[in-house]
Amino acid sequence: EIVLTQSPGTLSMSPGERATLSCRASQSVSSRYLGWYQQKPGQAPRLLSHGASSRATGIPDRFSGSGSGTDFTLTINRLEPEDSAVYYCQQYGSSPRTFGQGTKVEIK
Amino acid sequence: QITLKESGPTLVKPTQTLTLTCTFSGFSLRTTGVGVGWIRQPPGKALEWLALIYWNDDKRYSPSLKNRLTITKDTSKNQVVLALTNMDPLDTATYYCAHGAVYFDYWGQGTLVTVSS
Numbered sequence: 001e002i003v004l005t006q007s008p009g010t011l012s013m014s015p016g017e018r019a020t021l022s023c024r025a026s027q028s029v030s031s032r033y034l035g036w037y038q039q040k041p042g043q044a045p046r047l048l049s050h051g052a053s054s055r056a057t058g059i060p061d062r063f064s065g066s067g068s069g070t071d072f073t074l075t076i077n078r079l080e081p082e083d084s085a086v087y088y089c090q091q092y093g094s095s096p097r098t099f100g101q102g103t104k105v106e107i108k
Numbered sequence: 109q110i111t112l113k114e115s116g117p118t119l120v121k122p123t124q125t126l127t128l129t130c131t132f133s134g135f136s137l138r139t140t141g142v143g144v145g146w147i148r149q150p151p152g153k154a155l156e157w158l159a160l161i162y163w164n165d166d167k168r169y170s171p172s173l174k175n176r177l178t179i180t181k182d183t184s185k186n187q188v189v190l191a192l193t194n195m196d197p198l199d200t201a202t203y204y205c206a207h208g209a210v211y212f213d214y215w216g217q218g219t220l221v222t223v224s225s
Contacts, residue, residue, distance in 0.1 A: 001171060035211040037155075044204055044215035045155065056213060088155055092210040095168045097145075099155040 002027055002091050004100035012106045019076040021103045023089035028069050033093035036065055036074045040085045081107050110134035112205050112216035119222050120195050130188040130205030137163050137183045143209030144188040148201040161188055162209055197223045
């Protein structure tokens with residue numbers, strides 16, 4: 001089973017800043033099969049990106065994913081108050097399709 | 109437009125079996141490449157992948173819960189059913205179903221299931 005470790009646990013940022021979220025896998029994620037989700041309180045997760053760097057439908061280009069192998073990054077440019085949420089990575093290159101423990105982004 | 113909705117009991121007793129139904133629209137589980145998965149989230153905690161069923165009836169389970177989980181589909185009703193046996197208070201969580209054979213691009217609203225005597 002691939003274990004995903006996300007860091008930092010919490011990120012406190014100001015509007016307009018850039019946030020960098022990390023997701024590290026315990027073994028290589030095949031074919032860059034990694035996705036990112038955003039979850040706001042009381043809501044279901046929303047897919048942000050897949051294939052490590054492909055944005056999902058309707059996601060602003062402020063969100064960008066990158067990485068390969070065991071190290072992946074979600075970058076959020078020009079932070080807006082609405083970006084306050086918990087962000088999860090998920091690998092789907094092997095079964096079980098595991099999630100990371102999440103990074104909480106707080107907007108000051 | 110793809111939608112999914114979970115239904116089932118909100119309260120179960122320890123040792124009972126939980127049965128949840130995911131009713132969906134906007135796609136068919138007869139279509140090649142389609143899958144529906146179940147994910148849960150204990151209050152205040154992270155997402156946990158549980159199970160996945162494919163259009164061809166292939167199934168995948170979380171190894172830690174494999175002995176307790178069963179996922180099935182009824183393509184005529186556009187439903188996927190998840191059964192989890194021997195429920196424990198640690199199984200208290202919001203249970204989501206979601207569309208996707210790999211990543212999940214559409215999610216249900218989730219249903220909170222509490223395990224308590």
